[in-house]
Amino acid sequence: TFVVGEDCINCKHTDCVEVCPVDCFYEGPNFLVIHPDECIDCALCEPECPVDAIFSEDELPADQQVFLELNAELAEVWPCITEMKPAPADAEEWAGKPGKLALLER
């Protein structure tokens, strides 16, 4: 499966959702997740993310392993998103910032 990691938090560009052939992205207030049981590993979304927040499960950095569980958990409770929407006005300022996990809103 593919996994959305920390760099998405507060950036949420949503380019990724437009290319997913199985519509398995789910949206929270400041982050998106991929449903691990629905993702078919097509890899189309990975290059679409302007902040490189999406990883193949195998390539998820060691310090982001918690995002495996977070994607699985939150995909069960958040609504599906299939159409791109404007990113937050301050998305650029948050790009690549460390420690964003603490800012994740549910």
Ligand code: SF4
């Ligand atoms: Fe969707 Fe393909 Fe990305 Fe999985 S890898 S989330 S199926 S676009």
Ligand code: F3S
């Ligand atoms: Fe997040 Fe990147 Fe998609 S910032 S919403 S994973 S395009």
